[in-house]
Amino acid sequence: MTVNIGIVGVGGMGQAHVARIRTELAGGRIAAVNDIDQARAERVAAPLGAAVYADDAQLVAAPEVDAVLVASFGPAHEATVTAAIAAGKPVLCEKPLAPTAAGCVRIMEAEARAGAKVVTVGFMRRFDRGYNEIKEAIAAGELGRPLIVHNRHRNPTVPQSYTADMAINDTAIHEIDTMRWLLGEEIAAVRVDQPRPTSRRFPHLADPLVLALVTESGVIAYDEVFVNIQYAYDIRCEVVLEAGTVALADQSATVRRDAAGARHRLTADHNQRFGQAFAAELQAWINAVAAGRQTGPTAWDGYAAAAVCDAGLRALASGGLEPVELIAKPALYA
Amino acid sequence: MTVNIGIVGVGGMGQAHVARIRTELAGGRIAAVNDIDQARAERVAAPLGAAVYADDAQLVAAPEVDAVLVASFGPAHEATVTAAIAAGKPVLCEKPLAPTAAGCVRIMEAEARAGAKVVTVGFMRRFDRGYNEIKEAIAAGELGRPLIVHNRHRNPTVPQSYTADMAINDTAIHEIDTMRWLLGEEIAAVRVDQPRPTSRRFPHLADPLVLALVTESGVIAYDEVFVNIQYAYDIRCEVVLEAGTVALADQSATVRRDAAGARHRLTADHNQRFGQAFAAELQAWINAVAAGRQTGPTAWDGYAAAAVCDAGLRALASGGLEPVELIAKPALYA
Amino acid sequence: MTVNIGIVGVGGMGQAHVARIRTELAGGRIAAVNDIDQARAERVAAPLGAAVYADDAQLVAAPEVDAVLVASFGPAHEATVTAAIAAGKPVLCEKPLAPTAAGCVRIMEAEARAGAKVVTVGFMRRFDRGYNEIKEAIAAGELGRPLIVHNRHRNPTVPQSYTADMAINDTAIHEIDTMRWLLGEEIAAVRVDQPRPTSRRFPHLADPLVLALVTESGVIAYDEVFVNIQYAYDIRCEVVLEAGTVALADQSATVRRDAAGARHRLTADHNQRFGQAFAAELQAWINAVAAGRQTGPTAWDGYAAAAVCDAGLRALASGGLEPVELIAKPALYA
């Protein structure tokens, strides 16, 4: 059975998903396309023989659409996702599920009314081979309990349009979800340190930042967020347990020895670093849709990440440790 | 367009291909199955809704079969492949194309008669990310010309049924093809050294061996073949150029620090080490079939590898440097 | 010219220094020994043909003593060091120079009265090859200014006698001095985080801790101090600059590939990790004494480290960011 997918938003991320579904993954096809730029929607749809809908609600409702993939602008997510919930169609929504925790709560309420989980949030790192090996090593228990995590989220440069809040909401959100998933508990408080800023930044940014994410049990996950570090897209994570550590390795397939030393390449961007994870995430979702199951991060995960981001923004302003305020977990996600 | 594939041989390798086509790759489906064990063919075919043919020739001829995938026992390859050539159907044949150079010559003659290349030989290493980075580094030219290659082909253990010849024909054949492809030239002579053998071997094996593959231009590619090295499936390759070297890195996604030191895992078998390459090879073949193109190693490549293996067996017996005897390259492969 | 050294304190550290001077280093000899355990002093002195003094002041005053090496218990340092200053004899004092900033101030006052710097403090990491490579990379300027430093100070286990304060005063003091020296500025404030503690600890310890050392210019140097991490003595340091990072590498001379993976050993204790640095420190001091120069960390460095430790102890109690209170730098150290 082939899963017929309607995609909402075919900018860079959306088109990357389209390409994966068409040339790399099993079991799915793009049946319908919607974009705020109608001409772009048509350009993407044409070679696929996919329908084009001017309106995301129409796309969600279209009978040929089995499942919905949301890769539009963050503020537009809530409307599409709640339409999919109402239609009872599985929906994979890129992060953030909604830009605020309040929006995520409304999505959870919609799922509660519908009585079924159909939402998957696109936190692709949960499908990264490295993070999964770390999770397995924690679970194995040989090294005891995790106590500290050291993360680095380094990015070569960001455009002028990148705002101070985005370091939390768009960048650190990945470690926020990954830490919740790796450690199996909620983040209870957040602090944001502002080291001396890079002189190669835009004046409106404080870059780098160092977050401290304190979990319910007291694990502290540090996260260096440095979005203009020039040299590479460099994601690192070391979990410190009671009797050892486990860390992400670099991803290079070769080592070179030349006049610059013994060296290996670092990844240039998130597509290169997480290409395997994006593909695995999408394949898992297609397989789950075909099997009638929900898979991956739920609306609760989207909500919890948003609530931590809210606390992070408060911490960025206050300089102190800010508590994360979570509603009681709805029964659907228990 | 979906490529309908008929598969001949559904043992371990064949079933792995079936699983990839069904759950990981785009654009293909298994339409027909043949195996010398009819019950096994039926078990594999049933969940796929694929036809079962008692005879490989029937499968090749079946109208619902667009392309043929050969994963049967080596001596059976020639018959299936020549049937596919006669039928004008693309065929991906696992190595060896045929157990002897003579068999490969007959296959090339069949392609010559048919006037088109339809054969692809399953040398999956050409699709490995690491080997491709090495090839790009050679092509970039910054480090000058390659002069020496150091290969290691290490395997944990082999079963009792593994014969002395298989170290050349089944194991070293991978480096033989990879060196031809990486260096872009033919291997002209072969020598096989027999170091002190492991005491953990079967009495009928000389293990390890060290091959020296001398190319037309004088590059020497050494290949340590050690099929009972216990510790891991460990494939390594370092190309020595005039001003530096490029080598395969290990493939681990994580690093662990514990009482045993700072360490990363090594791969356990060829499926783990070359899973990415097998998938990329098969996807490239499906895409090429859909586009009406041949892709990957040709029958000439299968022949040349077999001719080098023949020289390797002579060298194993003689202890000296044995020339590789190649026929003139048919025009079809120029 | 041979430098005749009088040593005060011949416990573990003192005896290690004696052994280095006798069998590894040029230009020095142990001429006199003092220890609170007179019998131990005699056991150490006998094979060296060195004099034994019951009192450290006598040793300092002895005419055959050119220079004094202090490796006694911390609270005893001040008396010996001020005696050496009064006698105008060069003195190498193991850290801490004195257990409190106030004691260090008195030592600086003594040097001011004497009008000459004779004190060297034994912060041996300044002589470690790795830290020096990092310092050179910062100074080279290619990667811009340092913004963040990530340190790890991991130790297998500590004895029952290790107190909570020692995590700052005895352990983190090494990173405190090293950061001042690497970054070339003073530390202005300190914070101490207490993650979930290891369950393999003594009840009186909060272990691990994470210090944040904030410099005058706003660089934040984090320091994970984990003194019961079981697996190794593992010292790490990564300096994050505006366009790259430089970090300590592990020190293993070999790599092993076996059933546990590809791995290298980690150091077991500080003598193994910093053996090269201890030897280089002592040799540099002997050479400087012979040449009539002061070398290495001064009494000001000993003082500044003690002042940061004082702030660290307040921060450990308060949970907040505590300012470091420094007196104006005396002219002698400008």
Add this chain to the structure above:
Amino acid sequence: MTVNIGIVGVGGMGQAHVARIRTELAGGRIAAVNDIDQARAERVAAPLGAAVYADDAQLVAAPEVDAVLVASFGPAHEATVTAAIAAGKPVLCEKPLAPTAAGCVRIMEAEARAGAKVVTVGFMRRFDRGYNEIKEAIAAGELGRPLIVHNRHRNPTVPQSYTADMAINDTAIHEIDTMRWLLGEEIAAVRVDQPRPTSRRFPHLADPLVLALVTESGVIAYDEVFVNIQYAYDIRCEVVLEAGTVALADQSATVRRDAAGARHRLTADHNQRFGQAFAAELQAWINAVAAGRQTGPTAWDGYAAAAVCDAGLRALASGGLEPVELIAKPALYA
């Protein structure tokens, strides 16, 4: 007790030894200097207060000389060494002990007549930390017996004066001795492969070469000798045992992440790579002289290396496997 050393030959290597003895090592001093360039001898001797002798025999005989260090031109070694033997004075002779096996035999005959071993040959790699870790790993036995060794001896460039024979006699001689010592057995035969030569060579050189050193028990130690590889002085060694491998690691103390990737420096020359080994060798010799013991490689080791070099030169000419012809081992070295 201070060992008074007379040095014969104070070119680059000799002066490096002088500097080590004066500023880094314990227990020795340069008491006398000889060089074919008398002015140079005087320049070196003056700041040391050492005597200068116009003749090496005079230096050896001088009463203030306890032990002799030979760092002159290879063909001059035999005369100085035999004079030291006759005088009963310990002598450390840089490699080669003598340029031919015949010269080494005469030296052994002199020691036999004197009835005592006083000769140490300067194969400093036996004092390298990495090689010693490999030797310990072999001896531990966990990984079984060694079967193959892969060596690389890579050097940035050589001067025009470097001759084809020197690749064996001056360069590969280091691996020849190290393999004998690591494996604990003699080398029985040698083969030399000539891969395609670098185009960045002098016309009179075949560079690189690959030696195969076959031991009595059948271990094959390969040695890539590439003296114009441009990028670094890069010495590598991987011993392949029955259940794993142990290899030299690189020696860098730091890792850098920048636009060129994640990288560490490689050593530039043999002084940088083997500085620790040279110092340890010399210190061990001084300590042994002081204690009245011989230490390190003996005249037999110097002879055996020379005999393997002789076979290597024959193999370079013949292209085949050449046996090593050794005399029976004199009783003195049993």
